[in-house]
Each structure stands twice: as C-alpha cells, then as structure tokens.
Amino acid sequence: METPGDFEQGGAGQWPDGPLVLGVPWEFEEQLVRTAAGLAAILGAHLICAFVDPASYLTEWEPAGVLDATSLDPAPNVEAEYPSSQVLSGLERILGPPGGAWSFRVLNGDVAHALGRLAQSADAAALIVGGQRPGRIARMGRLLEGSVGVSLTRLQARPVLIVPHAGR
Structure with missing residues (x-):
C-alpha cells in the first residue's frame, strides 16, 4: 500500500535529464x-534562453525538413532585424557571458x-x-494571439513552469 508522501511514484523519484528551455520576451523581468x-x-541542468524574433516567421509550407526564416518586412531594416542583441545584453547583465x-x-x-520545437530538438x-x-495592452495581445503558457501546455507533454510577474 502506498503511503501519503510517497513521491517515488512520479517517475521513480527522478527529474528527467535534459536542459531547461526559457522563453525570453523582448522586455523581460529579471525575476x-x-x-x-x-x-x-x-x-x-543547462539553461537555454530562447528569444522568438517577432519580425520573422517560418515558411512551414516548404517541404518537410526545410524551415526557412523569412522577414515580414520586405525592406531590410538593420536596426529592427535583430532585437535579440538587446535581449542577449540583458541576459548577460544577469547571468554573465554565455558558456x-x-x-x-x-x-x-x-x-x-x-x-x-526547440524543447523537442534539445530533449528538454x-x-x-x-x-x-498586466495591463490593457497585454490583455489585448492575449485576445489576439493567445497565452504562450496555455498554448505550450496544449502543444506538448513536457512540464511548463510559468513564473508570475513581480508585480503580482
């Protein structure tokens, strides 16, 4: 008979091997x-910080195995092309250099x-x-695009940790 507090039942008491994937928005909280x-x-575990570039999309109608990134903006804009450099700078201020x-x-x-896709390919x-x-603009975005956390829990079976904003 199983006793209360017997946590061995959930995966033989082992956390799965593999890295953790952190979705980092353009403006993120240090917390x-x-x-x-x-x-x-x-x-x-290794931490993979991932930024999804909002100015591009995957041409997923291409043949299987070919996922080419294409900009939504027909004119190249070097300043807006890689907001990821700002995200990387913010991460480096908190975590130090990648390594x-x-x-x-x-x-x-x-x-x-x-x-x-990243979590699957990295076996996270x-x-x-x-x-x-919080806020009206964020609420409007969720209405139009949906919640990333909710979508992730529906798309795959890996655990999803949702960290609340500091103001809550």
Whole structure:
C-alpha cells in the first residue's frame, strides 16, 4: 500500500535529464531569468534562453525538413532585424557571458510552436515562460494571439513552469 508522501511514484523519484528551455520576451523581468537560472543550478541542468524574433516567421509550407526564416518586412531594416542583441545584453547583465551554464538561441515563428520545437530538438526536461503581463495592452495581445503558457501546455507533454510577474 502506498503511503501519503510517497513521491517515488512520479517517475521513480527522478527529474528527467535534459536542459531547461526559457522563453525570453523582448522586455523581460529579471525575476524570470533568475528563477530559471536558479532552478537550472539546483537541477544541474543547462539553461537555454530562447528569444522568438517577432519580425520573422517560418515558411512551414516548404517541404518537410526545410524551415526557412523569412522577414515580414520586405525592406531590410538593420536596426529592427535583430532585437535579440538587446535581449542577449540583458541576459548577460544577469547571468554573465554565455558558456557552460547557459546559452542563447534566436527562434522564428509562432512563439509557442518555436519554443516547443526547440524543447523537442534539445530533449528538454521542461519549459519556463513568464506569466501574463498586466495591463490593457497585454490583455489585448492575449485576445489576439493567445497565452504562450496555455498554448505550450496544449502543444506538448513536457512540464511548463510559468513564473508570475513581480508585480503580482
């Protein structure tokens, strides 16, 4: 008979091997990154910080195995082409330079699908994303685009950790 508090039943008491994937928005809170980095350190896992570029999409109608990123803007705009450099600078201020403990990836396409693809290809143990942003503009965005956290829980079976915003 199983006793209360017998946690061995959930995966033989083992956390799955693999890195943690952190979805990093353009403007992120330090708490999100520190929470993910702390969990990665406790688990002895590599942290993959992933930014999904909003100015591009994947041409998923191409033949299988070919996922080419294409800009939504027909005229190249060098300043707006890679907001990821700002994201990387913010991450480096908190985590130091990328290396053994963490790495940075830039993805294209729908945020939830892109993070799910990365988690699958990296055989990630879990995904981490920020909770819903407060405010009217954020609420309007969720109405139009949906919640990344909710979409992730529907798209794949990996655990999804949603870190609430500091103001909540």
